[in-house]
Amino acid sequence: FLFESFHPNELSSSLSFLFSFLYKTSKHMVSGGRGMDSEKEETSIPRRRLSCTTCFDALWFCYSPVHQMQQYYRLGALDNCSEKWDALFDCLNLKTKRSSEVEEILETREKAKPHIWSFRTLEEAASHWKELFGHSDEME
Numbered sequence: 001f002l003f004e005s006f007h008p009n010e011l012s013s014s015l016s017f018l019f020s021f022l023y024k025t026s027k028h029m030v031s032g033g034r035g036m037d038s039e040k041e042e043t044s045i046p047r048r049r050l051s052c053t054t055c056f057d058a059l060w061f062c063y064s065p066v067h068q069m070q071q072y073y074r075l076g077a078l079d080n081c082s083e084k085w086d087a088l089f090d091c092l093n094l095k096t097k098r099s100s101e102v103e104e105i106l107e108t109r110e111k112a113k114p115h116i117w118s119f120r121t122l123e124e125a126a127s128h129w130k131e132l133f134g135h136s137d138e139m140e
Helices: 008-031 036-044 053-062 065-075 082-095 099-112 122-137
Strands: none
Touching: 053 065, 053 082, 082 099
């Protein structure tokens, strides 16, 4: 169980190391280090900015007593935060790749996600509605 294996001081030092790494990485990305070609690319193609700060914030909150008690109340077990660690490591891994590769990877992931709505024809929608709410049409 990952949550039990961390000593609070070790967790704090690990998270502060990650935070300083993220800060230095983002500072380097903002300050430059880009050639003329990349500036031309930026003006022609709008790029999304990859930020690991949200992953780090989610991980930080995951170890908070509020979140842990909420998970214990809802699920009966503490959260080991493995999903948050995976997201942070994935983000840091993407930071090591070229921006064109990152765009391609993120586009591929977006296309692979299932759509949140299920589209139905009028007949399918009517039968689904009757299946769910048909009992309310009956007289009592």
